[in-house]
Amino acid sequence: SQTIHQWPATLVQPVGSPLSLECTVEGTSNPNLYWYRQAAGRGLQLLFYSVGIGQISSEVPQNLSASRPQDRQFILSSKKLLLSDSGFYLCAWCGGTHLSPLHFGNGTRLTVT
Amino acid sequence: DQQVKQNSPSLSVQEGRISILNCDYTNSMFDYFLWYKKYPAEGPTFLISISSIKDKNEDGRFTVFLNKSAKHLSLHIVPSQPGDSAVYFCAAVLSGSARQLTFGSGTQLTVLP
Structure with missing residues (x-):
């Protein structure tokens, strides 16, 4: 079965510092991949998506x-x-047909101080 | 410009009764709709979906209804259980897209024991 891993779970970083969040998917090949952000009290906003290696929208x-x-x-x-x-x-991530749902990781809570 | 709207930020329902969560959309090019459930500090979990060629899809206690002429969909949960308490997001996919989801702002459902 497919699984998605996202880390770290929480992160506190100062203003001006760099950021790197990583996500990996197991059990599938050539998935579509997505990054979303949920701001406090808001819905989910799409940031980036990718349909293949090196392809970023x-x-x-x-x-x-x-x-x-x-x-x-x-x-x-x-x-x-x-x-x-x-x-x-x-x-x-999602894969397969147009009617495949997206499956989400458990998220990273980022606090910039 | 919100293309997917959930106008009720919160809903309280007694255990055993029906929960009805509503969602409206503006873009007639959406052809696939999904509902997700989200607990705090976790990623959304896929619940149920519906294609625009259908007007109803049922999975256990969950039923999604789609009214294309009104650009409206709803999620019915019967019977409601305390474990259903969570934030529910509706989402839509554009025809021919890379399956990026456009989300509503969510509805906090509280099922009272």
């Missing part, structure tokens, strides 16, 4: 970037964090 211009160095690995990065980057970051 950005939905919202911001201080973050994403990379997909391997088929089942998706990384969210920032060179210099802002206070507004605080939030709950979720990685997700």
